[in-house]
Structure formats: C-alpha cells, structure tokens
Amino acid sequence: MEIVPWRPLRELRSVRKEVERLWNELFDETPFAKRCAEEWTPSMDISETEKDFIIEAELPGVELKDINVTISADRLTLKGEKKREEEGKGELYYRTERYYGAFQRVVQLPTQVQDDKIEATFDKGILKITVPKGEEAKKKRIKIQVH
Numbered sequence: 001m002e003i004v005p006w007r008p009l010r011e012l013r014s015v016r017k018e019v020e021r022l023w024n025e026l027f028d029e030t031p032f033a034k035r036c037a038e039e040w041t042p043s044m045d046i047s048e049t050e051k052d053f054i055i056e057a058e059l060p061g062v063e064l065k066d067i068n069v070t071i072s073a074d075r076l077t078l079k080g081e082k083k084r085e086e087e088g089k090g091e092l093y094y095r096t097e098r099y100y101g102a103f104q105r106v107v108q109l110p111t112q113v114q115d116d117k118i119e120a121t122f123d124k125g126i127l128k129i130t131v132p133k134g135e136e137a138k139k140k141r142i143k144i145q146v147h
Helices: 006-029 031-038
Strands: 044-048 050-059 067-072 075-082 101-108 117-125 126-131
Touching: 044 075, 044 101, 067 126, 075 126
Parallel strands: none
Antiparallel strands: 044 050, 050 126, 067 075, 075 101, 117 126
C-alpha cells in the first residue's frame, strides 16, 4: 500500500469546479438557459363547483387574439403566445426576467362535460373558463336513514 499525502485544497478544488459548472449551466447561454427563455407556462387555478369546473389562467401581457382554447373529449387545451414588443432600438438588456414565446397547457377533465356550453372571459390578464359538468357528473345527495 502506498502512502499518499493528504491535500485538503485538492478536495475543495473539485467542489469549486462543480459549483462553477452548475452556476454556468443556470446563468450562461446553455441549452437550459435558452429553453427557459423560449418557453413558459402560465399559472393556473382549477376549481370545482357543484355544476362546473372553473379554470383560471394568468396571462399577463398576452393579447386576446393570441389565445386559443380547444376541447377534445376530456381534454381542454390552452395555447397562445406572448409576443415581445421590439420598440427600443439599440437598447442593451442587462437582465431579462419576463417570459415570452409560445405556451401550451392541457387540462385533463375528470368527467364528461357539456362542451357546447363552455364560456370564457378575459379580463386584466386573467382568462376564466367555465366548463359545465355533464348531467351524470353532477353530485347527487343521498339521504341516509338511521333506524
């Protein structure tokens, strides 16, 4: 067996290299950084009432003409695009945190719905979609008799 001198700084060097690699992966022009800049997913709230499913999507800066909602069988698909306004020529950005580009969300509906009665409103960047449940999906109360 060979005796090897212990060099504590050598061990720290590998940790430093790994931290630098992770830092570069997150903040430099890597595929991960490009993917974050090109894709975004709007936040959604999905709730249920006795008669409806209510889907609210947060779409700040998206114009109504750039939103498309479709339903097929038991899936509701929300597609759209948030376009970047190119007004300032010659501007240099030091930091960009807002998301732009195409998005798509698919919501799996748990029961049959009345797709011909779906309503949607768009106000102050919030898209609200009301999806009425089918008759067989509405909850029925059963009275329990105690003897």
